[in-house]
Amino acid sequence: MKKNQFIHDSRIKKNAWGVGKAILTYLVMLLLVGIQVGLIVSPLFQNLSDFFRVNLVLLYWVFVTIVFIRITNRQIKHVYDNPMRILSKATKDVASGDFSVYVEPRHTSDKYDYIDVLFIDFNKMVAELGSIETLKNDFVSNVSHEIKTPLAVIQNYTQALQNNSLDELTRNEYMKTIIDATNRLSSLVSNILKLNKIENQEIENIHEPYNLCTQLCECALGFESLWEQKEINLDVDIEDQVTIEYDKDSLELVWNNLISNAIKFTNNKGKIKLSQTSNKNEVIVSIQDTGCGMDIETMKHIFDKFYQGDTSHSIEGNGLGLALAKQIIERADGTISVTSELNKGSTFTVILPL
Template identity: 45%
Template sequence: MKKPYKEIINYIYFFLLVAFVTTCTIVLFMDILMKTLGYEFTQEEITKSAVSTFLLVLFISLSFATIDYIRRVITVIRPTKEIQKCLNELTHGDFSARVKPTVSESYFGDIANDINKLAKELSSVETLRSDFISNVSHEIKTPLAIIQNYGMLLSDSNLNDEKRIEYAKVITKSSRQLAELVTNILRLNKLENQEIFPSKESFNLSEELCSALLSFEDIWNERNIEIEVDIEEEIYTLGDAALLSLVWNNLLSNAFKFTPQGGRVRVYLKLYNDKAVVRVEDSGIGMSEDTTKHIFEKFYQGDTSHREKGNGLGLALAKRIVDIHNGEIDVLSEVKKGSSFIVTLPHSEKHYYN
C-alpha cells in the first residue's frame, strides 16, 4: 500500500478514536446532568444524541484531517519529493538540476535555496574540471606532437649534421616545455590543496629581485632590450623566498618574451605605506581590457599572439603564491603599448622570523 493511503487510514483511526471518546464524554455528561437536575432522558433521546454527536464529531474530525493532509501535501510532502528528485539527479551527475522556485514558499525554502547553491557550485566545479582536462590535454598534446614529428625526421639516415642538431634542439625545447607544464600543474595543485606551507622568514626582497633580473642578462643583451631599474635597497618582506622567486621569474620572463627587439623593460621596488611594491613593466604587445580581466585564470592565454609563448599557468601560479603571502597582484595594460604587473607584499623588519 502506498504511503499517502496509509496516512489517510491512520488519520481515520485517530479521529474515530477521538469521536468515540468525545461521544462517551457527552453521554457521561448527560448522565450527570440527569442526576443533578432530576430530569430523565429517554433511552431513545440518549441514543439519538449519542449517534448525532458521534457523527458530528466524526465529520468535523475528518474535515480537519482532510484539510491538514492537503496542507501537509502542499507544504511538506510535495517539497520533500521535489528536493529528493533534485538530490537524486545531482548524485547521478546532472548538475543542472535545481529545486523548483515553488518550494521556496514552503517550510523547506531555506533548504531548497541551499541545495540550489550547492548545485550551482557543483556545476561550476564540473565545468572547471572539464575545461582543465581539455586544456591540459591540448597543452600536453602540442609538445608531444612536435617531439614525435621531429623524432621521425631524425630517423632519416640521409639527414646532415646541421639539421640533426636543429631537430634535436626543437625536441629538447618541447621536452622542456612539457616538463615545465607538468611541474606547474603539480605546484598549482599543491598550493590550491594547501599541501605547500610557505616558510615565514624575513628576507631581503631587494636582493632577490636583483638576482632574478640578472638571470635574464643574456636575453636582454642578445635582443638589445633597454633595462631600467629602480630598486630601493634593504626592503624586507616576510615569506618564502624560494616560492616568491617563481613569481619574479614568471613576470620577468613574460616581460622579455613579449618585448620586441630594442624594446624596454622596467623593474621597480619601492616602499609605500608600509608595503613593498614591485612593478615590472614592458613595452611589448600589451593586452586588451578583456584579456586583463582573465589573465590570472588557469590556462588563459588571451589572444593568439600569446598562445605559442606559454601554457597559461605561470600567472595563475604567481597569483596563488602572492595570495598565500597575504599580498596582491594586479595588471595594467594597453594594446601595442605594453603591460605593467604590480605586486604588493607586506613589509617586515629585517630580522623577523615566525
C-alpha cells in the same frame, strides 16, 4: 559555520511561525472554546443526561482534533513535504551528473522563507559544481593537447634523425628542436604538479623573514641575457630593504613568471619598469612593460589555466604561469591584478600584506 547563522539569514523575510499566525491561532482557539461554552449553556444541552453531556463534549473535541490534524498535515505537506521531494529529486539528478538542474523558489524575494533560501543556495551550489565540472573537462582537454604537441614534435624529429643522409647542421637543428620540446614538456608537467599541490593545500609554506628587494634584483638579473639580447631598457625602482615573512621559493616563482612574461611580450628596444614600494600595512610590486598589451576580453581570462591571449608566443609557454602566480599570491592573502592597453603595454601589480 557559526551556530544559528542560517536562522539569522537576512534573505529570509517570512518566518515559519510569525506574529500574525500566532494571533490567528489564538482567535481560532478562542472561538472553539466559545462554541463549547455556548453548547454547554444551551437549553438543549441542559436537558440531556450527564452521560450524554460528557460524551457530547468529548465528541466535539474529537471532531476539532481531527480537523486540526488534517489541516496540519496539509500544511506540512504543502510547506515542507512537497518542497523536500522536489529537492530530493533535484539532488539525485545532480548526483547523476546533470548540472542544469534549477529549483524554482516558491515565493517572491520579499516573501522568502527558509525553504526558498535553501532552494536558492542549492541552485548556487549546482551552478558552482557545473562550473567546476566544465573547468575540469577543459583542464583535462588542455593538458592532453599541451602534452600531445611536444610529444608529436619529439616523435617527428626523432624519426627524421634516422635519415643517415642528413648533414651535421640540419641534424643539430633537429636535436635542438627535440631538446626544446622536452624542456617545454618538463616545464608543463612541473607547473601542473605545482598548481595541483597549491590548489589542494599540499605545499607546506615555509615562512621565513628575508629581504624582498634583494630577491627582486636577483630575479631580474636571472633574465639579464634575455633582456640584453632584445636590447630592452630595464628600469628598476625599488627600496633598499623591505623584510617580509613569506614562502621565499613560491614568491620567486611569481617574480620570475612576471618578469619573463614582460620580456617575452616586449619588442626589441622596448622598456620594462620594475618598481616596489611599501608602507606599514603592505608591500606593492609592479612590473610594467611596453609590449603588445591586451584587450579587455584577454584581461578577463589572463589568470585562467592554459589561457594564452597572444597565440604567437604559445610555443614559449603553456598558459599555467599566471594561474600558478595567482594561486601563490592568493594563498599569501595578497592580490594580483593587471591593467593593460592593446599595443601599449601591460602592468601587473602584486600587493602583499605585511
